[in-house]
Amino acid sequence: MWSFGDAYESYVGRWSRPVAVEFLRWLGVPPGRTWLDVGCGTGALTGTVLAHAQPAAITGIDPSEGFLDLARQRVPGATFEAGTATDLGGRTADVVVSGLVLTFVPDVVQAVGEFAQAAPYVGSYLWDYTSGMRMMRLFWDAAKDVDPAAASRDEGLRFSSVSAPGPLRALWAGAGLRDVEVTGIVVPTVFRDFDDFWSPFLGGAGAAPAYAATLPPEQLGAVRDLLRSRLPEHGPIELTAKAWAVRGSR
Ligand SMILES: C[S@@+](CC[C@H](N)C(=O)[O-])C[C@H]1O[C@@H](n2cnc3c(N)ncnc32)[C@H](O)[C@@H]1O
Numbered sequence: 001m002w003s004f005g006d007a008y009e010s011y012v013g014r015w016s017r018p019v020a021v022e023f024l025r026w027l028g029v030p031p032g033r034t035w036l037d038v039g040c041g042t043g044a045l046t047g048t049v050l051a052h053a054q055p056a057a058i059t060g061i062d063p064s065e066g067f068l069d070l071a072r073q074r075v076p077g078a079t080f081e082a083g084t085a086t087d088l089g090g091r092t093a094d095v096v097v098s099g100l101v102l103t104f105v106p107d108v109v110q111a112v113g114e115f116a117q118a119a120p121y122v123g124s125y126l127w128d129y130t131s132g133m134r135m136m137r138l139f140w141d142a143a144k145d146v147d148p149a150a151a152s153r154d155e156g157l158r159f160s161s162v163s164a165p166g167p168l169r170a171l172w173a174g175a176g177l178r179d180v181e182v183t184g185i186v187v188p189t190v191f192r193d194f195d196d197f198w199s200p201f202l203g204g205a206g207a208a209p210a211y212a213a214t215l216p217p218e219q220l221g222a223v224r225d226l227l228r229s230r231l232p233e234h235g236p237i238e239l240t241a242k243a244w245a246v247r248g249s250r
Contacts, residue, residue: 007203018187020048033094039101043071046078085111098124103159116175125245126163129155132242142226153211168246177248191237
């Protein structure tokens with residue numbers, strides 16, 4: 001699901017970058033700190049930390065070699081290493097951040113425990129899959145209308161136990177973090193036209209594209225046509241994406 005760095009970029013990497021900017025503003029970490037970016041992917045958040053937070057050093061960690069390769073090319077100035085959220089290999093830093101990752105980690109309690117052990121300040125964000133991440137919401141609603149079995153793959157249903165204010169607050173508090181705060185971050189996602197909206201779903205990288213790849217051509221075409229009928233016919237498609245962000249300190 002995570003091996004195609006370029007496909008991920010056009011699917012969601014391009015939208016995670018503006019969320020990262022707002023998230024860092026909200027975290028308010030002073031310059032000169034060391035950072036770990038867990039589940040760094042193609043380096044969207046890592047690069048944004050370098051551009052906006054003047055870190056002393058930053059290491060990005062991800063299990064996907066394909067993403068790490070692309071991150072190394074895209075974000076010079078950071079270190080990128082293989083690893084997972086549930087085993088940070090004893091690494092420490094002033095700040096641990098993790099963008100759009102926890103919903104994919106098998107044991108989130110263990111992961112946030114690792115984060116809190118590794119750093120005194122821990123922040124993260126996840127899409128609001130239930131409603132606010134419009135691009136994905138529209139896709140899953142259309143997919144379920146065509147293929148009722150898609151309900152079992154819908155990220156809005158699968159991830160609601162993690163990606164919502166209550167669960168995030170409980171996770172952070174459960175890891176012994178204090179002054180826990182959660183906020184919503186909304187960014188515009190503007191698509192040039194329907195093709196710019198639809199073609200990233202065909203790239204295989206991410207949960208919705210991975211599901212799309214399993215559909216026979218006629219069902220995939222029916223999802224596409226339904227989406228086309230629900231979106232503006234002419235001009236750019238102006239949607240928004242909402243993420244839930246959480247922060248806390250040890
Ligand atoms: C939606 S992408 C987010 C990437 C990047 N943080 C961003 O904001 O664009 C999810 C990332 O989580 C990584 N991932 C999946 N399982 C993981 C795990 N158990 N530990 C750490 N990262 C994981 C994937 O390889 C992928 O890079």
